[in-house]
Amino acid sequence: MIRLAIVGTGGMANMHAQSFAAIEGVQVVACCDIDESRVTAFAAKHGIPGAxxxxxxLLAEAxxxxxxxxxxxxTHAELSLQLLKAGKHVLCEKPLATTIEDADTMAREAQQTGLINMVNFSYRNxxxxxxxxxxxxxxxxGxxxxFHAHYLQSWLTSVEWGDWKTSPGWLWRLSRKHGSHGALGDIGVHLLDFATGPVGAAKSLYCHLKTFExxxxGRIGDYVLDANDTALITLECANGAVGTLSITRWATGHQNSLVLSVHGDRGALRLDLDKSYELMEICRVAPDGRTEPWQRIYxxxxxxxxQRFIESIRTGKQDQPDFARGAEVQALLHACSISSGQHSRVQL
Ligand SMILES: NC(=O)c1ccc[n+]([C@@H]2O[C@H](COP(=O)([O-])OP(=O)(O)OC[C@H]3O[C@@H](n4cnc5c(N)ncnc54)[C@H](O)[C@@H]3O)[C@@H](O)[C@H]2O)c1
Known part of the structure; x- marks a missing residue:
């Protein structure tokens, strides 16, 4: 039996509690939060014995x-490092950290401890x-x-995900002082992993970040709304491929749309997670140069x-994406911020 604790009991923690509870041989034994009423309600809702x-x-008593x-x-860096120091395997939410230095420290410490470490780039599911x-x-x-990719959300123009103007769970995502890197850090981080994972490591990039009024x-209460809500990125990869990434919270009509198209000289593929997580569309160039029709492959x-985090703990074999991959993507986020600030292309 693997005994697991959840640190932070807001919106996304529900997904963690349900997903871990569904794995045989895992027991979520404890949870913690800085907000007492929230952790108590969360423990009751998910039947977790320790709050x-x-x-x-949590470390002292569970x-x-x-x-x-x-x-x-x-808070990811500080909490993850404390957990690693206490000898715990860690699955950390994305982005791994808010600075490249913190992300590198986390990757280094994690490697030195030999504990299993993963970052939740969940679209790898x-x-x-x-x-x-x-x-x-x-x-x-070939x-x-x-390649081109987009990650489109619309919670700034619709209420399907709740009212961002009155909810702390949304407002911190709009405020740099509250540790947010905006749409880039929130969903751009997924897209950077989603695109560069299959296509290859980035060599240089240009990024334009935009924060709309x-x-x-420019503020609501304590929240200064200064984090970006749109990011436009052009990437060149070490293998010579070039691509564009488009990321926004203003895409009316799209709740949570993630798409990747990749084009080579012998074929092309596209993924559209709105259609299915299991569908890959692919077309190939025949030996005579004709482009064959697109095929749907489930x-x-x-x-x-x-499941992969737990399997890694059981087997002792570290699966991806580990903290080192989280730090690689953090370096891309950092380069995007520099590029946007300097209005220039950044080499990686
Ligand atoms: N992988 C994904 O697809 C995905 C989806 C949603 C959110 N996330 C990530 O999950 C994280 C949490 O997002 P959320 O939507 O649940 O936020 P949230 O604001 O709803 O919840 C965060 C919780 O953490 C608690 N907290 C703050 N500081 C703490 C500390 N030091 N110790 C313990 N608890 C603390 C807060 O009180 C709150 O209850 C973010 O990093 C976000 O980027 C990932």
Missing amino acids: FVGLEQ DFSAASVVTPDS SSAWQRACEVIANGDL RIYH KAEG CGKTPNIY
Whole structure:
């Protein structure tokens, strides 16, 4: 039996509690939050026996070997490092950290402890994405020339996900002081992993970040609304492929749309998670140069990241994405911020 604790009991922690509870041989034994009423309600809702206020109390009083960190981005580094120091395996939410230095420290410490460490790039739960990585790595699309990807949300223009103007759970995501890197750090981080994972490491990038006016005086209460809500990125990869990434919270008509198209000289593929996590569309160039019709390939199920984290603990074999991958993507986020500030292309 693997005894697991959840650190942070806000919105996303529900997904962690449900996903871990569904894995045989795992028991969520404890949770903690800095908000006592929230952690008490969360423990009751998910039937978790131990509820603690703050990580210190959790570490002092609960018996567990693994933890997931599901707190606001600015706290990931400190909490994960404390957990690693206490000898716990850690699944940390994305982005791994809010600075490149913190992300590198986390990757280094995690490697030195030999404990299992993973970052929750959850769109890797798409079996079609896993297959796309294999297809490209096998050379089935030939040389990759071009790719484009987008991650579109609309919670700033609609209420389907709740009212951001009155909810602290949304407001911290709009405020740099509250540790947010805006749309780039929140969803751009997923897209950067989703695109560069299969296509290849980035060599240089250009990024334009935009923060639109959202409230009178640019603030709501304590929240200064200064984090970006749109990011436009052009990337050049070490293998020569070039691509564009488009990320926004203003995409009216799209709740949570993630798309990747990749084009090589022997074929192309596309993934559209609105259609299915399991569907890869692919077309190939025939030996006579004709482009064959697009085919739909259903790729079945793949273990989700919660299952892979637990499997890594059981086998002692570190699966991806680990903290080192989280730090690589953090370097891309950092380069995007520099590029946007300097209005210039950044080499990686
Ligand atoms: N992988 C994904 O697809 C995905 C989806 C949603 C959110 N997330 C990530 O999950 C994290 C949490 O997001 P959320 O939507 O649940 O936020 P949230 O604001 O709803 O919840 C965060 C919780 O953490 C608690 N907290 C803050 N500081 C703490 C500390 N030091 N110790 C313990 N608890 C603390 C807060 O009180 C709150 O209850 C973020 O990093 C976010 O980027 C990831």
